[in-house]
Amino acid sequence: MVRFTDRERLRVVTLDRPDRRNALRPADLDALEAAVTGAAAADVPVVYLHGAGPAFCAGADLDVVASLAEPEAFARHGQRVADTIETADPVVVAGVDGAARGGGVELALACDLRIATPEATFAEPGVRFGLFGAWGGTVRLPRVMREGDALDFALSGRAIDAEEALRTGLVSRIEEDPMAVAERLAANEPDALEVVKARMRDQRKKEEQETAEADAFGELVRAHAVDIAVDRG
Template identity: 60%
Template sequence: MVQTTSSDGIRTLTLDRPDQRNALTSAALRDLEAAIEAATESVLYLHGAGEAFCAGADLTEVKALDSESAETFAALGQRVAHALESYDGAVVAGIDGAARGGGVELALGCDIRVATPDATLAETGVKLGLFGAWGGTARLPEVVGTGDALDIALSGRTLDAKTALRMGLVSRITTEPRAVAEELAGVDGDALRVLKTRIRDDADKETQERREQQAFADLNAKTE
């Protein structure tokens, strides 16, 4: 379900269930979590096999969940998204084809979301009487702002790549998303990791600036 390869400083994680548009079962989520935790490269590249990025949660499994197991399933998806967000390096989502529900939420956990011209993104859960619960209600407004987050989540509408770019849901549109991962693999790995940590720091401004000073000094010491 999750295939991993490593080359040139990039660990590639491939969601490999193309006949189901890479929909994720709980077993697949655990495999993905383990693959992220095992990675040591400076760059992770997450993408889907076939014609979709990820259709989100496997609805066959979701429909069979009771209240307790549904909460456990949501917690597992949140752990995976957090593992992507907190990875010690840059994480790039290569979105080609459909990203739906949980697929969008995993992409939101990545540092950079790169779409192909054929990519489409939607939080379709509301149309099924559900919503994505893998951290999307927290991350979506952080990424696109509250107004657009409400539009995307409450309508369940499908966004093409250009609309997603305008909203800030994706960072770039290109025919070769992996090239962005290769670009990041070519920079200094220590500086990359420090910058990610500093930019994602949610402490108060004074604390952030103090940490920034120390991080700059530490990096500078390595170049002496």
């Protein structure tokens, strides 16, 4: 189950199956995708994603995985949702408190910021029983962590704590209250947040990215000329 509530300039999305450590079924993936795309449609600039109970997300529901007739389709389903998170207009912040495992790590990787509490732990345990993260994890993990750390993390299946996740770049920072980070982000200008995310996420050639960056900067200056003149701090 996935639910969400809207606050001023902030959508709080909750993975809400605490009895299953928020493991995700196909319907949950659809609901998560709808919550993120719905935030964009509602002009909400920041989405905060977290889990109910003592875990962030255990990843795919393994009872579902074991019964799949077309596992490739399930992998593509998760990839699509992760891509939606990564490319959505709102800034998406993952607040990781407790365990993030498998697909839970992959969803966090798709988010723009990963804020861990001191109690957060991360692992890709699928290698222990013949699986691996197939919701874009093999693509994003070496982009976020150094390649050597990414390989160690993915091949070993071992759990790492918040401090090691911070050292290797898997998380952006460690905070007692990750939602407060999302709330502070939401206080910034929405159009600037959207442009910065789009430019940072741009995968085109350097020259094309720089042209788009200059164009976006010009648009923001023209839109906020009065505010810029008043507030130079």
